[in-house]
Amino acid sequence: MEINVDTGKILEKNYELLVLGIFEEEKYQGVNGIIDKALGKEISQKLKTSEFNPKLKKTCLITTYGKIGIKRILLVGLGKRKDFSLESIRMASSSAINSIRELGITSCTFSILGDKATKISFDQIVENTVVGCELALYQFNLYKTEDQNIKKINKLLFFVYAPETSVIKNSISIAQIIDNGVNLARNLSNTPSSDATPTQIAEKAKIIADESGMIFSVLNKKEMEKFSMGGIINVSKGSNQPPKLVILEHKGGGTARPIVLVGKGITFDSGGISLKPSEKMEDMKHDKAGAATVIGTMQTVAQLKLPLNIIGIIPLTENLPSGSAYKPGDVLKMCNGKTVEVINTDAEGRLILADALAFASRYKPQAVMDLATLTGACVIALGSFATGLLSNDDNLKKRITSGGEITGERVWELPLWDDYKELLKSDIADMKNVGGRPGGVITAASFLSNFVDYPWAHLDIAGTAWTQSNVGVKPYNPKGATGVGVRLITEVLRSWET
DSSP states (O other): OOEEEEEEEEOOOOOOOOOOEEEOOOOOOHHHHHHHHHHHHHHHHHHHHHHSOSSSSOEEEEETTSSSOOOOEEEEEEEOOGGOHHHHHHHHHHHHHHHHHTTOOEEEEEEOOSOOTOOOOOOHHHHHHHHHHHHOOOOOOOTTOOOOOOOOOOEEEEEGGGGGGGHHHHHHHHHHHHHHHHHHHHHHHHSSSGGGGGHHHHHHHHHHHHHTTEEEEEEEEHHHTTOOHHHHHHHHHGOOSSOOEEEEEEEEEESSEEEEEEEEEEEEEOOOSOOOOSTTGGGGGGHHHHHHHHHHHHHHHHHTTOOOOOEEEEEEEEEEOOOTTTTTHHHHHOOOOOOOEEEEEOOOOOHHHHHHHHHHHHGOOOOOEEEOOHHHHHHHHHTTTEEEEEEEEEHHHHHHHHHHHHHOOOOOEEOGGGGGGGGGGOOOSSSSSSOSSTTTTHHHHHHHHHHHOOOOEEOOOOSSSOSSSSOOOOOTSSSSSSOTTTHHHHHHHHHHHO
């Protein structure tokens, strides 16, 4: 979408549609006051008569009938001024843009949502308005062959006063880089496994690396064997598709130790020999959402040119049943030399992550964050409203929690106590790959903790990686993959201070 900035006198404009944000206790200052007065107090009258309720996300369309050059005004509720936040901006802007698209209008103009009294800067307001709009307009139509009469918005303008123009243009640029990263992650997650094999995703990652100035490398099965990556190798045995371990490196921090991101990349998860029920198994194309998030985040941080050294490690494989598939009862030797007794082949994500986490030690990282659609237990515990967070480092937890509040991709901490490791004890190996149903999110993270020797945080995105019901769905997350984690981790890295 083309996004530009316009300045001047609002009553001299001839926009097709102008979006105005309205608080529940609207003061009619600035553009809002000028427009309301020019329309004979029509806006304030609608609030008085309860024709329009300015609660967050509510909208109301006004036709001006030639009273001013602007043909239509879309009012969007901002809620209570005291509750106004960056998430309010994203929710309001995405609600507005969805309403505009339904009208069949292809271009629109936003006045700045909120005002100086809210203590949110113009650059933050613009960045989050663009994020809300572009994420809401995302559509995955790769496989549509019939005319769907798809409605699109091609142009968006921001009406501002001249002094803020350069700042706002920079905010638009940053927002579009972030949006592109989120939508890349959405596309990768939404793509069926037939067109997103480990090899195909590795090839896509190389293109992204070349375009974004990153260093790309990939380990094949033979090279994984040299590192004793028994998790990835054994999970891949049931598939004809060879496994890959993709490594993306952004070098922006000189000689500083890197921050490593690890993303679970099960390109399709049938459960293996421990076969899943057939109902909703099609959604298991999203079991690569963690990998998609890391690839999307790496593109974002590289294009933002963050002054950090950041490495993305993405283990990729299918998990399928066959005569050659790994089986319950097998014992695997992992990248750090530890052995694992397989109890359930559907607990495969932690096996490939364990190898990747152990491999990350080679880079002597200052911190590692992994993202994975790891457990159904996390969906039961937190639903789709929060990502599960487990970590061995208080400072890293604070960074991620703060980033979650800023981006609206909230996290909720669960304990990582040693008590849970008791549930993973094996009679014949160092540990089992599952600890039973109780505390499933925690025992999965406890398993992973055996493979880290650095500050580490695990993010279980099983409930937030794609829209699984109509409950709690945000207007900027259309049906399908959400790209969760790209904005969160990017925010953590943008604000990183060593």
